[in-house]
Amino acid sequence: MMVQNRSVVRRILTVDLPVALILLFTLAPYLWMALTSLTQENKLFTDGPSLVGATLENYTRLFRTVGFGSNLLDSFIVAGGTVVFGLALAVPAAYAFSRFRFRGRRLLMLQFLVINMFPLVLLILPLFILMRSFGLVDTYLALIIANSTVAIPFSVWMMTSYIDGIPRSLDEAAMTDGCSRFGALYRVVLPLCTPGIIATGVYIFITAWNEYLYALTLGGRNVKPITVAIQSLIGEYQVEWGLLTAGGIIGAMPATLLFLFVQKRLIAGMTQGAVKG
Amino acid sequence: MTATTIPPVPLSRRVLPLVMLSPAVLVTLAIVFLPMAQAVWMSLHDYVLFRPKSFDFVGLKNFATALKDPVFWISLRHTVLWIAITVPAQMLLGLATALLLNQEFPWRGLARALVIIPWALPSVVIALMWVWIYDANYGVLNEFLLRMDLISTSIPWLANPDTALYAIILTLTWQGFPFFAVMILAGLQAIPRSYYEAAAIDGASKWQQFRNITLPGLAGVLMTATLLRLIWVANSIDVIFVMTGGGPGYSTYTLPLYAFINARTGLDYGYGSALAVCFTLLLLGFVILYLRRAGRNIG
Numbered sequence: 200m201m202v203q204n205r206s207v208v209r210r211i212l213t214v215d216l217p218v219a220l221i222l223l224f225t226l227a228p229y230l231w232m233a234l235t236s237l238t239q240e241n242k243l244f245t246d247g248p249s250l251v252g253a254t255l256e257n258y259t260r261l262f263r264t265v266g267f268g269s270n271l272l273d274s275f276i277v278a279g280g281t282v283v284f285g286l287a288l289a290v291p292a293a294y295a296f297s298r299f300r301f302r303g304r305r306l307l308m309l310q311f312l313v314i315n316m317f318p319l320v321l322l323i324l325p326l327f328i329l330m331r332s333f334g335l336v337d338t339y340l341a342l343i344i345a346n347s348t349v350a351i352p353f354s355v356w357m358m359t360s361y362i363d364g365i366p367r368s369l370d371e372a373a374m375t376d377g378c379s380r381f382g383a384l385y386r387v388v389l390p391l392c393t394p395g396i397i398a399t400g401v402y403i404f405i406t407a408w409n410e411y412l413y414a415l416t417l418g419g420r421n422v423k424p425i426t427v428a429i430q431s432l433i434g435e436y437q438v439e440w441g442l443l444t445a446g447g448i449i450g451a452m453p454a455t456l457l458f459l460f461v462q463k464r465l466i467a468g469m470t471q472g473a474v475k476g
Numbered sequence: 477m478t479a480t481t482i483p484p485v486p487l488s489r490r491v492l493p494l495v496m497l498s499p500a501v502l503v504t505l506a507i508v509f510l511p512m513a514q515a516v517w518m519s520l521h522d523y524v525l526f527r528p529k530s531f532d533f534v535g536l537k538n539f540a541t542a543l544k545d546p547v548f549w550i551s552l553r554h555t556v557l558w559i560a561i562t563v564p565a566q567m568l569l570g571l572a573t574a575l576l577l578n579q580e581f582p583w584r585g586l587a588r589a590l591v592i593i594p595w596a597l598p599s600v601v602i603a604l605m606w607v608w609i610y611d612a613n614y615g616v617l618n619e620f621l622l623r624m625d626l627i628s629t630s631i632p633w634l635a636n637p638d639t640a641l642y643a644i645i646l647t648l649t650w651q652g653f654p655f656f657a658v659m660i661l662a663g664l665q666a667i668p669r670s671y672y673e674a675a676a677i678d679g680a681s682k683w684q685q686f687r688n689i690t691l692p693g694l695a696g697v698l699m700t701a702t703l704l705r706l707i708w709v710a711n712s713i714d715v716i717f718v719m720t721g722g723g724p725g726y727s728t729y730t731l732p733l734y735a736f737i738n739a740r741t742g743l744d745y746g747y748g749s750a751l752a753v754c755f756t757l758l759l760l761g762f763v764i765l766y767l768r769r770a771g772r773n774i775g
Contacts, residue, residue: 215583222591307497328518352508412736447601458592
């Protein structure tokens with residue numbers, strides 16, 4: 200009994216306590232922001248943020264006077280559009296990479312890997328000029344296309360690793376049973392990789408939702424995603440931290456909730472390649 | 477490997493993968509490779525956006541200007557500093573976190589889920605959050621340090637040229653270490669338990685087990701995760717842009733940020749592109765060196 204107690208105490212000191220400290224470091228800034236957003240603006244500078252007399256005033260003000268609603272809508276359209284566009288192109292490509300061996304396969308796969316390394320800043324300037332010459336600046340389409348520069352290569356890689364995880368014998372069996380290749384893809388492979396498609400889609404959504412530099416450069420007036428809206432608050436309302444932090448909480452909410460929802464599957468997909476490699 | 481030794485592949489099997497790939501490939505060519513080529517082309521020209529008529533070929537003049545530009549060298553120095561501190565800090569913190577989360581304790585699942593939250597937050601929100609924490613008058617960091625008697629007067633972390641870059645580095649470390657933690661945790665779980673049992677029987681200490689089993693077992697994951705993070709950290713400009721905009725003075729300029737600011741506020745796309753191309757080449761060179769040293773390919 201004594202020995203067991205001592206090992207529990209030891210575990211608490213060497214594991215639980217350090218983990219708690221790391222979590223404190225991880226979560227404290229976020230919680231501090233949440234607390235600030237619930238504090239009345241004028242109390243912020245006299246008493247500091249506190250839960251006593253918590254109010255949603257900052258949030259209502261955000262939607263009534265600043266018009267955050269339309270920014271949220273813009274973000275949803277852009278992020279949703281990127282998901283649809285990205286997946287529509289990436290799933291067939293991933294299927295081809297996973298199921299066929301053909302000339303140039305390695306080179307094409309490498310191409311999708313290398314794209315991930317290009318600095319955004321190298322693409323922003325020419326994309327702006329391209330969009331301007333097509334009259335697309337400040338449209339949803341411009342932001343969807345720009346976000347796809349990141350979304351497509353990433354989802355091709357994710358989806359290839361998911362489809363690789365589905366045994367070939369399954370779709371081959373379906374084809375010997377009389378399915379065409381597309382029939383096998385549609386009836387066997389797609390249903391089996393639905394979880395992977397969802398995880399990849401969620402990741403694209405989060406990335407596009409969180410994106411800022413493209414949104415700032417290619418949007419900004421008619422199309423103003425939430426990240427740009429939050430940032431422009433900093434300029435306009437220099438000291439209104441209650442309002443600003445409320446904006447931050449709202450802006451972070453959809454991505455954070457989605458992330459917690461699919462994190463297990465997402466992380467499995469992302470780390471698989473690394474661990475095998 | 478001649479065609480006669482293997483049965484001929486039916487045409488449909490040869491064409492189908494290309495048909496399925498072509499949309500993704502063509503779109504990436506159009507939205508990534510074409511713009512990239514255009515950036516290189518622009519970098520060889522005098523191209524200022526508010527003088528749309530002038531697009532004069534100037535050869536390598538922009539690059540020569542960069543070499544003589546003191547801000548270029550300041551930005552380069554900051555970029556190196558920024559990567560050299562942030563990536564190892566993220567890696568060590570991530571390693572420690574992963575080792576802890578790999579132990580048995582009752583609330584492990586919850587801790588694993590919560591630790592990755594910074595990863596899901598938008599950079600703008602992260603920047604905003606930390607600007608509020610660093611605030612000179614009302615920021616919680618100053619308040620905390622004052623109460624602990626570690627400092628005697630409030631420090632304007634982001635307004636002080638000596639501390640601004642390090643304040644942002646701390647923010648970025650906070651944002652990125654969960655990625656390492658998650659990757660390393662996956663790597664730890666791939667190391668067979670029997671190795672440790674055998675080592676324990678042979679009388680190896682915990683430290684010896686860590687050095688001879690854990691670290692070699694993690695080598696692949698550490699290489700890959702470090703490479704990915706290095707590229708992301710090097711490229712990330714949104715956090716700095718929102719937190720300080722590069723200031724005060726040039727104290728938080730990095731190379732990609734300098735390129736972006738040059739084009740955005742100066743509208744000097746020729747010089748901005750030249751800076752972006754310089755940065756890309758430097759990064760590419762570094763990545764190739766890294767992969768050579770690592771002696772392995774990913775994928």
